[in-house]
Amino acid sequence: MSSIVAFSPETSDAAEVAPIQNPPRPVPPTAFIFREKIAYSRARRVIDILGALTLLFFAAPILIISGIIILLEDGWPIVFLQRRVGRFGKLFTIYKLRTMRKEKCVDGFSPTCGTDERITRAGYWLRKSSIDELPQLINILRGEMAFVGPRPEMPFVVAEYAAWQHLRHLVTPGITGFWQTTYRSTIPLHLPEATLCDLEYVRAASHFTDAKVVVKTIRRLISTEGAY
Numbered sequence: 001m002s003s004i005v006a007f008s009p010e011t012s013d014a015a016e017v018a019p020i021q022n023p024p025r026p027v028p029p030t031a032f033i034f035r036e037k038i039a040y041s042r043a044r045r046v047i048d049i050l051g052a053l054t055l056l057f058f059a060a061p062i063l064i065i066s067g068i069i070i071l072l073e074d075g076w077p078i079v080f081l082q083r084r085v086g087r088f089g090k091l092f093t094i095y096k097l098r099t100m101r102k103e104k105c106v107d108g109f110s111p112t113c114g115t116d117e118r119i120t121r122a123g124y125w126l127r128k129s130s131i132d133e134l135p136q137l138i139n140i141l142r143g144e145m146a147f148v149g150p151r152p153e154m155p156f157v158v159a160e161y162a163a164w165q166h167l168r169h170l171v172t173p174g175i176t177g178f179w180q181t182t183y184r185s186t187i188p189l190h191l192p193e194a195t196l197c198d199l200e201y202v203r204a205a206s207h208f209t210d211a212k213v214v215v216k217t218i219r220r221l222i223s224t225e226g227a228y
Helices: 038-074 121-129 136-141 163-170 178-182 192-204 207-223
Strands: 002-006 031-035 079-085 091-097 146-148 174-176
Touching (some): 031 163, 038 136, 038 146, 038 207, 091 136, 163 192, 178 192, 178 207
Parallel strands (some): 146 174
Antiparallel strands (some): 002 031
8 A cells, every 4th residue: 555645845843962974955855755565564564563572571580670760769650651652643652761860750861871860879870771661562562563664752842743754653663673773862852854864764674674783783882872
């Protein structure tokens, strides 16, 4: 099944970001063709479920230890719940280990540096290692997320989207994706440049593409590049 969506070019206000090499131009597409690959989607769902179950089993000790550390430093709650926008604009609750101080756990843009005063001492290391993302394996099992896909945004951010930016919601959001492995902490996720990056994935989604993203993600996890 194919869909063709046409848009008129629009202009968007761009927030100040750190300079990068050869940034994509934030020019909205005039047309976008999306064809869902049924066989790929079904196979990926099986892979996501098996992968999530396996990782949860091996990550259980890490989650328990992390939870104890969070509790000792800043008390309850251990898990941070937040509403995000999923596929086709459907809202869901995302799960993360809490890395910010209790009074700072409100909807807002993510930290872009390790010295952000909202982050706890334990939270700094949890974010740096991306351990705080592990509870999202539950979101994968629930079918709300996948391992690879555009990062789900908060409703107040999506409410400010230009019409064409909603095209990123044609696929299931992911724990990692093109934006995380290319521009994380360099181009904020809400900017049009980041949306264009996500649309590259929507166009190119395949088992091979997913495998490349996973490999790049592992490399970034080892280097902790771009994680705050």
